[in-house]
Amino acid sequence: MTSRKMAIVLLPSALLVLGLAFQGSRGIFETTEGRYSSVASEMLRLDDWLVPHLNEETPHFTKPPLTYWLLAAGIRTLGRNEMAVRLPGAIAFILTVLVVAQAGRLLTPARPLLPAVIYATFLFPASASNVVSTDNILTLFEGAAMVAFATHYFGGGRHRSLPAILGWACFGLAFLTKGYPALLPMIALGLFHYRRGRHISSDPLLPVPGLLLFAVLGAGWFIVVISREPALLEYFVRNELLGRVAGQHNRNPEWYKAFTVYGPVILLGTIPWTLVALRALREAFGELLRGRGRAPAGTARRQDVILYLVLWLTVPTLVFLLVRSRLVLYLLPQFAPLALLMALFLSRRPVRRYSPAVRACIGAAAVLALRIAAAEVPSDSDSRPVARQVAALSGGLPGEIVFVGARPSRGVAFYLGAEVERVEMSPQAAERLGVESLDEELEDRETDRIWLVPASLADSFRAYAVATGAVELKVLGEIVSGKPQVVFASSSLPAVASDAVPDSPAVGPRPSVARYLPFRREHRRRLSFDAAAIQNRQTTPSEGTIGSQWPCSRAMDRLPSSSVTTEYAVQHGLS
Numbered sequence: 244m245t246s247r248k249m250a251i252v253l254l255p256s257a258l259l260v261l262g263l264a265f266q267g268s269r270g271i272f273e274t275t276e277g278r279y280s281s282v283a284s285e286m287l288r289l290d291d292w293l294v295p296h297l298n299e300e301t302p303h304f305t306k307p308p309l310t311y312w313l314l315a316a317g318i319r320t321l322g323r324n325e326m327a328v329r330l331p332g333a334i335a336f337i338l339t340v341l342v343v344a345q346a347g348r349l350l351t352p353a354r355p356l357l358p359a360v361i362y363a364t365f366l367f368p369a370s371a372s373n374v375v376s377t378d379n380i381l382t383l384f385e386g387a388a389m390v391a392f393a394t395h396y397f398g399g400g401r402h403r404s405l406p407a408i409l410g411w412a413c414f415g416l417a418f419l420t421k422g423y424p425a426l427l428p429m430i431a432l433g434l435f436h437y438r439r440g441r442h443i444s445s446d447p448l449l450p451v452p453g454l455l456l457f458a459v460l461g462a463g464w465f466i467v468v469i470s471r472e473p474a475l476l477e478y479f480v481r482n483e484l485l486g487r488v489a490g491q492h493n494r495n496p497e498w499y500k501a502f503t504v505y506g507p508v509i510l511l512g513t514i515p516w517t518l519v520a521l522r523a524l525r526e527a528f529g530e531l532l533r534g535r536g537r538a539p540a541g542t543a544r545r546q547d548v549i550l551y552l553v554l555w556l557t558v559p560t561l562v563f564l565l566v567r568s569r570l571v572l573y574l575l576p577q578f579a580p581l582a583l584l585m586a587l588f589l590s591r592r593p594v595r596r597y598s599p600a601v602r603a604c605i606g607a608a609a610v611l612a613l614r615i616a617a618a619e620v621p622s623d624s625d626s627r628p629v630a631r632q633v634a635a636l637s638g639g640l641p642g643e644i645v646f647v648g649a650r651p652s653r654g655v656a657f658y659l660g661a662e663v664e665r666v667e668m669s670p671q672a673a674e675r676l677g678v679e680s681l682d683e684e685l686e687d688r689e690t691d692r693i694w695l696v697p698a699s700l701a702d703s704f705r706a707y708a709v710a711t712g713a714v715e716l717k718v719l720g721e722i723v724s725g726k727p728q729v730v731f732a733s734s735s736l737p738a739v740a741s742d743a744v745p746d747s748p749a750v751g752p753r754p755s756v757a758r759y760l761p762f763r764r765e766h767r768r769r770l771s772f773d774a775a776a777i778q779n780r781q782t783t784p785s786e787g788t789i790g791s792q793w794p795c796s797r798a799m800d801r802l803p804s805s806s807v808t809t810e811y812a813v814q815h816g817l818s
Contacts, residue, residue, distance in 0.1 A: 254356070261369060261607050262337040267326030268618035269373065270627035270654070276375040277626050277653030280328045283314035284657045294468065297653075298662045304475060305483065307464055309419040310377045323660065329372075332379035336372035339383045343579050346390040349397055350548050350583055353590040357599060362582035364606030366613075367512025371575050373614055377421045378572040384420060385428055386579040388413035389555055392432055396443045397548065403446040404453075411453030415460030423484050424573070425461075427562055431554035439547050487568040496567035504569045505560075512578070515605040520581060523588035527553055548587065556580040626654025628724035633693060634659060636719040636730050642691035645684060648672075648700050649728070661693075668704065685713040694731040695722065701729040708733070 271280050282303055285296040295303045295311050313331035321327035344359035351358060362368060372379055391410035395403050417425035436448050469476045486492060495504050513520045527549050556577050563573045589599070629652050634640060643662045644655060656663035666684045667673040673680035685708060696704045698721070708714055714733040722728040 262333045265614040266329040270625040272624040279375045280657035281653035283311045286315045307419045328375050335379040335383040342386045351586040358582045358586040360603050364603040366514040368578050369610040378575045381421045382576040384413045384417035385576045404450045408453035412456040415457040418461035427559035431558040488566045495569040501564040508571050515602045523585040552580045552584045623725040626652045630655045630658035632722050641693040644693045647696040695728045698727040
C-alpha cells in the first residue's frame with residue numbers, strides 16, 4: 244500500500260479517535276457545562292423548543308437556541324449521559340477539521356492536508372471539543388463561512404456567487420449559535436473586500452439569496468421571540484451587546500486580563516506547533532508590511548491569501564482584546580486561520596520529512612492524556628458526586644432541588660432530571676441576584692422538594708422555615724463533596740395567616756418593585772401586570788400564554804403577569 248493510500252485510510256480513523264475518544268469519561272463540570280446541559284434537559288422536560296429555560300419559571304435568553312437544540316437531540320438519542328451532551332461539540336470539531344482541509348486544498352495546494360493536521364493536533368481546539376459550550380459549533384459555522392468566501396475569491400470557476408450564498412447561510416447558523424460574536428468575521432471580510440476582494444471577483448459579495456438565507460436562519464428565531472415579547476429587543480441590545488462590551492458581566496474586565504487570559508491560550512493552545520506558529524505570524528506580517536511592490540513577481544495571489552487569513556485571524560482577536568468580557572473559549576474560532584497561515588508558511592520551507600507527523604502525534608497524545616487526566620483527577624467542579632449523594636439521600640429522583648444561599652449546581656438538574664432553583668434568605672440579596680427569596684419560595688407550597696443549604700446557614704434556614712409554618716423539614720444528611728451542604732426534604736403544610744409568618748432573617752422592607760423592571764419608561768407603560776403578582780414577583784407564565792409574561796433572563800430580572808391599576812403604577816414609580 245502506498246503512503247498516499249495509507250494516509251487516506253489512517254487520517255480519517257485518527258480524526259474519529261481524536262474527536263470521540265473519552266468524551267463521556269468526565270463528569271459535567273460547573274458552571275458552563277452544567278448550565279448548557281441543564282437548559283437542554285429543561286427543553287426536553289418542558290417540551291418547549293422555542294424558549295430555553297433554566298427552570299420552569301426562568302427563561303434563559305443569553306444565547307440563541309441552536310446549541311440547546313443539538314444538546315437536547317443528543318440527550319433524546321443517547322440518553323441522559325455525558326456523551327450525549329458532548330457529542331455535538333465533538334462532531335463540530337471533526338467537521339471543522341474537514342472544513343480546514345477543504346481550505347487547505349484551495350489556499351495551500353502544495354500541502355493540502357497540512358492545515359487540517361495542524362488544526363486537529365493543536366492542544367486547544369481538540370481539548371475544547373471536550374467542553375459543552377457554544378464555541379465548538381460557532382467555530383464550525385464561522386470557519387465554513389470564511390472558507391466559502393475564500394472559494395468565492397480564490398476558487399475560480401464561473402459560479403462564484405454559489406460559495407457566497409453558502410457563506411451567508413453559514414453566517415446565519417453561526418448567529419443562531421451565539422449571536423453577535425458570529426458577526427466579527429464579517430468585519431474582516433468587509434475590510435478584505437474593500438482592499439482587494441472587489442478587484443479579484445466581479446461577482447457580488449451580497450447575493451440576494453444569501454442575504455435571505457442569513458435573515459431566515461440567523462434572525463428568524465430572534466424575530467419570533469421579540470414579536471411575542473418586544474422588551475427582549477432592548478435586552479438583546481443592552482445586555483447581550485453593550486453589557487458585554489462594557490464588562491457588566493464581570494468576566495475578566497480588567498485591562499491586563501486581555502493578556503493574562505488570552506496569552507496562555509495562544510502560547511499553550513498551539514502546542515506542539517507553538518514555535519512554528521510564531522514564525523508563521525512573523526513572516527505573514529512581514530510580507531504584508533513589505534507590500535505588494537516589493538514582493539517577488541508571481542506572488543500576488545499569495546499576498547491576497549495572506550491578507551485574507553491575517554484579517555480573519557486578527558480582527559476578531561483585536562475585538563476580544565478590547566472588549567471587557569473575556570473568556571478563553573472566545574479565541575477558539577481564530578485557530579482555523581492560524582493553522583492555514585502556518586501551512587502557508589511551511590509550504591515554502593524545507594522541513595524534515597517526518598517533522599509534521601511527529602508533532603501531530605505529540606499533539607494527539609497530549610490531547611488524549613488531558614482527557615484521561617480530567618476524567619480521573621477529582622474536581623470540585625464535577626457535579627456527579629453531588630448528584631449521586633442527593634439521589635442516595637432522597638431515596639429517588641426529587642421533582643425540585645432548591646439551593647439556598649449558594650450557586651446552584653446545574654449539572655445536578657441534568658443528571659437527576661429535576662428542576663433546580665436558587666433562592667436567597669435575604670430579600671435584598673434576592674433582588675440583587677434576580678432570584679426568589681426564601682419566603683417567596685416557601686409560599687409556593689410545592690411538594691417533592693429537596694433543599695440544599697450551606698452548613699453555615701442550615702440552622703438559620705431550618706428555624707425560619709419551620710417558624711413560617713409553610714413546610715415540615717426533615718434532615719436527610721450532608722453533602723461532603725466540595726463545600727459542605729445539608730440536605731433537607733420538605734412536605735408542604737396548610738396555609739397559615741400572614742400575620743403568623745415572621746420577618747425574613749435579613750432585616751429591611753421588601754425592595755421597590757421598580758428595581759426589577761429595568762425598562763425604559765415607555766416600555767413600562769406598554770407592559771401590564773397583576774398587582775399581587777408584582778408584589779410576590781411571580782414569574783410563571785399563565786397557562787396557554789407566552790407574550791409579556793416572560794422574564795427577560797437573570798440580567799433583566801423578572802417580568803410578572805397580567806394587569807396593574809394606574810394608582811399602583813404611580814405609587815411604585817412605574818409610570
